[in-house]
Amino acid sequence: MSNIDPIKLAGAKAKGKRPYFMDNPDVERLTNIVLVLTQELAVTRERMDTIERLLERGEPVTKAAIESFRASRTEADERGLWTQEYLARVFRIIQQEGEAIETGDEAESEEVADELAERA
Amino acid sequence: MADTQYTQERKPQYEGPPDYRVAGQHGMYPNVSHDESARFNFLAQMNRHLSTQVMPFIGKAYEARIEPERIKTEGKPFASRHEVRKALAKDPIWQWWSALRRATMESRQQAGRWVVLRQADELNTKAADLTNSDPRLLLDSKLPLPRGVEAIDHHCMPGSYHTELVEGDITGPANYDIGLFATTGGMLGLYNDGGGKAVAEWVRKNLGEDFKPKRILDIGCGLGHNVLPLAEAFPEAEVIGIDVGAPMLRYGLARAKSMGIENVKFIQGDAADLSSFDDESFDWVQSTMFLHETSYKTMPHIFSESFRVLKNDGIVLHVEQPQYDSSMSLFEQAMRDWDAFYNNEPFWTKMHEVDLDDWMIRAGFKQDELIHGGVAAIVDKDVFPDAADDDSEDFGRKAAWHVVGARKSA
Ligand SMILES: C[S@@+](CC[C@H](N)C(=O)[O-])C[C@H]1O[C@@H](n2cnc3c(N)ncnc32)[C@H](O)[C@@H]1O
Numbered sequence: 001m002s003n004i005d006p007i008k009l010a011g012a013k014a015k016g017k018r019p020y021f022m023d024n025p026d027v028e029r030l031t032n033i034v035l036v037l038t039q040e041l042a043v044t045r046e047r048m049d050t051i052e053r054l055l056e057r058g059e060p061v062t063k064a065a066i067e068s069f070r071a072s073r074t075e076a077d078e079r080g081l082w083t084q085e086y087l088a089r090v091f092r093i094i095q096q097e098g099e100a101i102e103t104g105d106e107a108e109s110e111e112v113a114d115e116l117a118e119r120a
Numbered sequence: 121m122a123d124t125q126y127t128q129e130r131k132p133q134y135e136g137p138p139d140y141r142v143a144g145q146h147g148m149y150p151n152v153s154h155d156e157s158a159r160f161n162f163l164a165q166m167n168r169h170l171s172t173q174v175m176p177f178i179g180k181a182y183e184a185r186i187e188p189e190r191i192k193t194e195g196k197p198f199a200s201r202h203e204v205r206k207a208l209a210k211d212p213i214w215q216w217w218s219a220l221r222r223a224t225m226e227s228r229q230q231a232g233r234w235v236v237l238r239q240a241d242e243l244n245t246k247a248a249d250l251t252n253s254d255p256r257l258l259l260d261s262k263l264p265l266p267r268g269v270e271a272i273d274h275h276c277m278p279g280s281y282h283t284e285l286v287e288g289d290i291t292g293p294a295n296y297d298i299g300l301f302a303t304t305g306g307m308l309g310l311y312n313d314g315g316g317k318a319v320a321e322w323v324r325k326n327l328g329e330d331f332k333p334k335r336i337l338d339i340g341c342g343l344g345h346n347v348l349p350l351a352e353a354f355p356e357a358e359v360i361g362i363d364v365g366a367p368m369l370r371y372g373l374a375r376a377k378s379m380g381i382e383n384v385k386f387i388q389g390d391a392a393d394l395s396s397f398d399d400e401s402f403d404w405v406q407s408t409m410f411l412h413e414t415s416y417k418t419m420p421h422i423f424s425e426s427f428r429v430l431k432n433d434g435i436v437l438h439v440e441q442p443q444y445d446s447s448m449s450l451f452e453q454a455m456r457d458w459d460a461f462y463n464n465e466p467f468w469t470k471m472h473e474v475d476l477d478d479w480m481i482r483a484g485f486k487q488d489e490l491i492h493g494g495v496a497a498i499v500d501k502d503v504f505p506d507a508a509d510d511d512s513e514d515f516g517r518k519a520a521w522h523v524v525g526a527r528k529s530a
Binding site: 002004005006007009010011012013014015016019020021022023028031032035036038039042043046047050066067069070071076077078079080081083084087088091094095097098101102104 | 134136137138139141142153154155158159161162163165166169173174176177180181184185209212213214215216218220222223224226227229230231233234237238240241271272273276278279280285286291461464
């Protein structure tokens with residue numbers, strides 16, 4: 001047996017200085033953590049989905065049954081679609097920032113409030 | 121039909137990666153558990169989300185604010201892709217996309233490494249059993265690593281193509297193999313071999329049935345994803361893959377044998393020095409997604425050596441993402457350069473700007489011997505997404521490539 005420690009080595013750093021993209025690297029570090037949490041929730045969700053589908057098929061829900069589960073094409077498509085919707089939800093703020101690029105400058109609510117409060 | 125109705129039939133049609141579990145299970149494939157498969161599913165979707173839902177906003181930001189801002193402050197448009205990239209790097213939407221793209225790549229590496237490292241002993245034993253004392257694996261532990269491979273771990277893959285954690289370790293290539301699905305969203309097909317399949321078909325179509333190669337050399341063959349389709353398409357041929365990374369070659373032979381493909385040899389060697397091969401001894405010299413991982417210094421040697429070992433009437437083909445030429449916008453060039461600067465592919469940028477025709481001619485080919493073409497991954501379309509039909513763009517990562525080559529006249 002070798003002494004490869006998979007937990008430690010799995011996340012090893014690749015050779016080469018890591019670039020950071022955001023103005024504040026701490027925000028980016030946190031983003032990395034959030035992304036992995038997002039990932040792990042998707043993993044848990046897929047497991048739940050597998051369990052539900054085994055139950056629906058009337059099969060015993062054992063660890064072995066979960067491991068050997070194969071989704072049909074339709075089932076896989078449903079799961080894929082779920083993940084796409086999930087990602088769209090998680091990254092809503094980026095979508096909205098993106099949409100704002102095209103809209104350009106917009107009035108803030110306070111400006112509109114002032115405008116609406118103007119007397120005739 | 122009224123737009124307000126959202127019936128079962130109007131449920132959005134699914135477009136995207138297939139379930140990870142459809143990936144081809146050859147005999148060297150590690151055991152990938154339910155949750156590990158689910159993790160790859162997520163990562164494939166995440167990459168797709170970034171390329172289809174986030175990246176388009178960068179083009180919009182470029183048009184709406186980045187380019188206008190440049191004109192306003194400098195009074196002239198961008199002059200180079202590097203100027204464009206530096207300006208993009210200040211824009212928040214590019215920053216978010218980049219941060220998430222890099223994070224997804226790192227998470228993909230961790231996901232794959234966990235799978236292979238937790239079963240390292242089994243995998244290494246399996247590879248040893250399949251390859252020990254097989255003459256089709258020829259390793260050279262004294263071979264120096266090219267600087268490009270030694271300096272940095274390509275695409276954030278810890279240990280790159282060459283590191284062995286223990287003697288005979290093949291966990292590096294095993295990780296590369298099982299995670300490619302996540303990076304490409306399944307676009308490369310059952311055995312990640314859609315590129316090689318497309319090259320084989322392209323050769324059949326364009327060179328005709330008369331072209332019957334007896335010896336094929338694949339330089340920078342990696343673990344052989346795109347070599348095996350050539351060996352299958354030309355079963356009479358002796359196919360030789362060379363690479364500097366010993367683990368790739370060992371895994372490559374073990375994988376090939378487990379798939380029942382016997383006419384392939386894997387030899388450790390540097391493509392810039394093919395002195396162990398005779399002049400005019402191959403009918404076909406192939407490189408697939410290899411040149412971008414070499415260097416400006418070694419490329420002339422790679423080209424001249426390929427010319428030297430090629431028989432008359434033989435072909436050299438290089439398959440790569442498209443070159444940056446004047447028909448490609450600076451914005452697209454800057455986006456395509458992302459992997460060079462932010463995904464540890466340092467030669468990517470320079471390689472894509474050189475005039476490959478000119479380099480081929482300097483290596484000895486004549487202008488009228490040059491070959492140009494294009495290929496898109498060939499996959500089982502019932503299961504895998506079809507790159508030829510897909511109009512999404514993941515600058516630099518799409519499963520469609522250019523072919524630049526030459527046929528040596530007799
Ligand atoms: C991106 S991989 C491509 C692998 C393969 N052609 C494929 O299509 O899957 C590049 C490979 O080139 C190898 N390589 C880099 N420089 C080399 C050189 N000078 N000679 C031989 N192989 C080299 C690396 O070890 C790596 O396996």
